[in-house]
Amino acid sequence: MxxxxxxxxxxxxxxxxxxxxxxxxxxxxxxxxxxxxxxxxxxxxxxxxxxxxxxxxxxxxxxxxxxxxxxxxxxGDFYGDTETDALWCDLMAGAVADFSETGLKAMFQATNEIAISEQQAAFAKFAPCFEARLKQNSTGFCAGTRLSFADVILAEALSLYLEWIPDILEPTPLLKVLNETVLSQPGIKxxxxxxxxxxxxxxxxxxxxxxxxxxxxxxxxxxxxxxxxxx
Ligand SMILES: N[C@@H](CCC(=O)N[C@@H](CS)C(=O)NCC(=O)O)C(=O)O
CATH class of the missing domain: 3.40.30.10 (Glutaredoxin)
Structure with a gap:
């Protein structure tokens, strides 16, 4: 096991x-x-x-x-199909790691207000970049034409933010759809x-x-x- x-x-x-x-x-x-x-x-x-x-x-x-x-x-074959896909997976994974830090730290903040305002600031910095990448790739995924680990860890990071700010994905419709795609995977569900x-x-x-x-x-x-x- x-x-x-x-x-x-x-x-x-x-x-x-x-x-x-x-x-x-x-x-x-x-x-x-x-x-x-x-x-x-x-x-x-x-x-x-x-x-x-x-x-x-x-x-x-x-x-x-x-x-x-x-x-x-x-x-599990979640690294795209081409070298370019793999590169995008890694690029996105790096940015997601930075983005997730603020979500990870939320629990350690002195007040809920601080936790929320820091996450709003980090979201305002990173989310437009994630949304732009999804628009550019135009497949519904961060890299290539199918689900990759970049999508999965992005949704995991978003899950941190969403617990504090449930409507945070409203201004980023492509990110919202990607999040739903990941959450609908049988293993994730x-x-x-x-x-x-x-x-x-x-x-x-x-x-x-x-x-x-x-x-x-x-x-x-x-x-x-x-x-x-x-x-
Ligand atoms: N880059 C590492 C960080 C791991 C890390 O910081 N682990 C902490 C717990 S969250 C730890 O083991 N701290 C004890 C130590 O560093 O001695 C990873 O992502 O796995």
């Missing part, structure tokens, strides 16, 4: 979950909840950069979410309604992550350094 080791959250493992889902590869979330669990995983030597997520698949121990999604793109999909992150999730990784909580939390080990 394919195993994905990460905290009890979407975070940097979520693009990999969506790529496993679109490939219809069954997988298990192995939850790192306590620092001892991360120490034990590190002791296995399976983390070349000492970081999670870790994806155990096909006899490989994969690190770095960008490598995982490309492995899964090649495995099944994943999003399964127990494997974690809910929108809340403060408990932020605390779980800080405890598991022994890192600081955001400054607006009481006792932000309670999980940081100083020796």
């Amino acid at each position: 394919t195993k994905l080791h990460y905290t009890r959250s979407r975070g940097r493992a979520e693009t990999t979950r969506w790529m496993l889902a679109v490939n219809q590869i069954p997988f298990e979330n192995i939850v790192i909840n306590m620092p001892e669990e991360l120490d034990a995983l590190r002791a296995t030597g399976k983390l070349p950069f000492d970081q999670i997520p870790l994806l155990e698949i096909d006899g490989h121990n994969l690190s770095q979410s960008s490598a995982m999604i490309r492995y899964l793109a090649r495995r 099944a994943y999003l309604t399964s127990d494997l999909r974690y809910p929108k992150p809340d403060n408990t999730c932020v605390i779980d992550i800080a405890r598991g990784l022994q890192r600081s909580l955001p400054p607006h939390f009481p006792d932000p350094n309670q999980f940081v080990v100083t020796s």
Whole structure:
């Protein structure tokens, strides 16, 4: 069984979950909840950069979410048909990674208003570029003539924004259609309604992550350094 080791959250493992889902590869979330669990995983030597997520698949121990999604793109033929398609997949994936950062950080913000205004600003910067690319390609997809991993991770990033700002896609109709195309993929549909999909992150999730990784909580939390080990 394919195993994905990460905290009890979407975070940097979520693009990999969506790529496993679109490939219809069954997988298990192995939850790192306590620092001892991360120490034990590190002791296995399976983390070349000492970081999670870790994806155990096909006899490989994969690190770095960008490598995982490309492995899964090649495995499932989601990398376009030509060199140019592959290039566009990579170009879009780079921009999507930048775009998704603001969505990933939303849960750590001091107020909902800050989380929303930062996402509105990032959307205003990136979404017109994504919309222009979809117009230029004119197939309904980011690259080539069929679904690629770029489309999947773009929809995953949009899912973060949409939870905070449900009507955010109204000014970008091509992006809205692409999002619906990805959400209608059988594997994605099944994943999003399964127990494997974690809910929108809340403060408990932020605390779980800080405890598991022994890192600081955001400054607006009481006792932000309670999980940081100083020796
Ligand atoms: N570029 C990496 C980033 C991974 C990353 O930052 N992982 C964090 C958890 S979200 C981590 O393992 N932090 C502990 C550490 O770096 O020691 C990826 O996308 O996989």
